[in-house]
Amino acid sequence: MRQVLDTVWQRRGTSWLWDEEARNTVCAAGEVWSLRQFLLAAVPNGSGWPEELPSNQGRTLVVAGLEGSLDLLAPDQGEVWLGDTIKRAILSFQDEWGGDGALIFWMPQGDKRLSVLPTTDAVSWLCEAPHRGNQLDFGRLLWGEANEYPQEILLREGARAAGLFHLRIT
Template sequence: MRQLLDTVWQRRGTSWVWDEEARNQVCAASEVWSLRQFLRAVGNWPEDLPSNGSNTLVVAGLDGSLDLLGPTDAESWLGDTIKPAILSFQDEYGGDAALVFWLPGGNTRIKAQAATDEVSWLCHTPHGHQIDLGRILWGQANEYPQEILLREGGKAAGLFHLRIT
């Protein structure tokens, strides 16, 4: 998987971030939206986003919602609800804003296959199943997600995708 040292993820595209230092670079904790707020805003997006000089929206709660659903329901919900919401956000801001999903603990739950760059989400027990995020959210365009690095040689802080189609 390609690595990204640039800060473009803070201003554009969609990211899944699990590193607290990375999240703190784009927002204060009080600026984080709940997943419910995010889904209610679809089609009625604010003119000014709450973080990073109105360039970024950070959303928490995706991980908890996925944990409550069985794998089949989670896949359907991601494809039928979350992906259209991401597309709506992208369309509203014309690619000139960043959507960041805050996933504390995501470093142990998001798995990228080195050989294929396929990205999956490891469900909590009792399911213990993997959800194919790449297939559901970015249609297997596996060459596009990039690992976010905060410094050369550092651990991945999240994943970045410039535009989901």
């Protein structure tokens, strides 16, 4: 998988972040939105997107709760919800902010739960109890298996990945 050392993920695109140091570079704890707030902003007649994003000098929205929500769903329900509701909300954010805002999903256990198949760069979500052993085809559901596009976020040369970054989901 390609890697990004640049800070572009802090200003544009969609990321799934699990490194606390990386998260702290873009937001304070009180600026993190709940998944519920995010989904309400994305639906017609919902709360709508803010005029300015809450973090990183108005350039970033950090959302927590995706991990826990996926764990509450059976794998088949999780696939439908991820590929429909979550993807639609991401697309809504992209439509509103274009290249002027970053959407980051804070996933503290993401390094253990997102699995990248080295031969194809396909990304899977590893389900937890009571559905341990099952996987969701994360990449196919969110970015249609355009596996050449997601990149591992590195904070410095030689560091472990801090998350995954995708410039634009279609």
